[in-house]
Amino acid sequence: MTAKPDLRPKNPRPADRPENPKFSSGPCAKRPGWSLAALDGALLGRSHRAKDPKAKLAETIELSKAILGMPKDWRLGIVPASDTGAVEMALWSLLGPRGVDILAWESFSKDWATDVTKQLKLDDVRVISAGYGKLPDLAQVDKARDLVFVWNGTTSGVRLPNADFIADDREGLAICDATSAAFAMELPWQKLDVVTWSWQKVLGGEAAHGMLALSPRAVARLESHKPAWPMPKIFRMTKDGKLNEGIFKGETINTPSMLCVEDAIDGLRWAESVGGLKGLVARSEANLAAIADWVAGSDWAAFLAEDAATRSCTSICLKIVAPWFTALDAEGQAVVAKKLSGMLEKEGVALDAANYRDAPPGLRIWGGATVETSDIQALLPWLDWAFASIATEQKAVAA
Incomplete structure (x- = not known):
């Protein structure tokens, strides 16, 4: 008897499908179970400087600090222009007094290197780089210099395994772009001085706003250093040589979306629930x-x-x-x-x-x-x- 030919497709489509097919790296998937009903409490049509909206902004800050385990003496503020805005605020406000080391191993870290070398045009800059898939030589980092780096390479899928290369007795500041790491990876706060992220990454919040965290050492730099270049209004964190503490209590520099704020709070409360x-x-x-x-x-x-x-x-x-x-x-x-x-x-x-x-x-x-x-x-x-x-x-x- 002649065997029947195998008519089954050689490469059949899988039977199961993801319930949520959204795998974007930013803006990222909303939390499981999210719907527009999560935004019902948004204080729309209100001034962000009024009592209740300001309380929502402060709640976002305090919930973020608590979930991340941020040291109590750190400041955390909501700033314009997502993580990019937060990093730019740090670079333009803090760099200048010391030489700068920049670790670059993917697209965004290379962008920060471009900003420092071609926009701020600092003279004493070392870009310590590596290709996609690798980390640069971390042993080259000099504790006497400021350090700019990403914790997780969003475009390369390469993250730092630890912060052992950052000295506890460093003289420079460690400025860390943690936008695709915060809330998904443990951050060693004692090794860091500036940490930035955005709402649109790990907690799936809506875009447009960034978070800027400052250690006491970073605050001291802000209050002792006056940049040699003009500072746009949205970058200014000091007034008369002192930190503008209001920024870190919910008094944002520019107008935030209270709809996005409500969404951020929803994500943070979900984080607590898991x-x-x-x-x-x-x-x-x-x-x-x-x-x-x-x-x-x-x-x-x-x-x-x-x-x-x-x-x-x-x-x-x-x-x-x-x-x-x-x-x-x-x-x-x-x-x-x-x-x-x-x-x-x-x-x-x-x-x-x-x-x-x-x-x-x-x-x-x-x-x-x-x-x-x-x-x-x-x-x-x-x-x-x-x-x-x-x-x-x-x-x-x-x-």
Whole structure:
């Protein structure tokens, strides 16, 4: 008897789909169960300087400090222009008195290097850099100099494993952009002097506002140093040589969106409900672990981060290592990677999962605390399906 031909599709679509296909690295997925009803308490049409709206701003600050375990003598303020605004405020207000070391290993840290060297035009600047997937030589950091760095490379998926390279007796300030790390990774406050982030990352808040945290050492610098350049109004944190304490009590420099404030408070209260910082970290690490288990068995995908200890649990970046892909030129690789993320989006299983525009071709999957591990697990078979489909097309074209 002649065997019947196998008519089953060689690459069947997976049966399960993520309930929430939003894997963008910013703005990021809303918390599980979020709806517009979460914003019902927003004080719309009110002055942000009135008693009740100001109390909402102060609540956002105090909840953030409590969940992050920030030292009591630190100041935390809500500032304009998301994390970018917060970092720029720090750079323009604090740098100048000392030489500056900048750690650059992905797009945003390179942006800060550009700002310091080409906009502020400081003379004594060392940019200590590394390519995508690696950390720079941390041993080069000089404790006598100011230090500017990101904790987590949002566009490379490479994070710092610790802050051992920062001296406890440092003379310079440690200025840390922690926008894709805060609320998902433990931050060693005793090693830091300035920490920035935005609402749109780990807690899934709406964009536009940044958070700027200052240690007592940073405050002392603000009050003793007058920048040599003009300071825009939205950057000014001192008045008559003294810190404007109101900024760190809810008196924002410019008008905030009370709708976004309400959303931020909702995210913070949700954070408390899942166990605070420990719960948030555990959720993010579980997402990384799910992808790591899948990568371990993959014949085409690998982490962009070369050292397992430096793999981000939020901006999880993957590269393609299939031999036929690596044999393509740069343009060909970019086309394939774009097609891969496009297929995932067309199927409605992963939105905004393409690599950052300046990063090597691949995928970037947000694994922050608002993302359910079950959605990550449901996505992974789709990655194999999409890549196998593209590989089949490539072989047909080559034939």
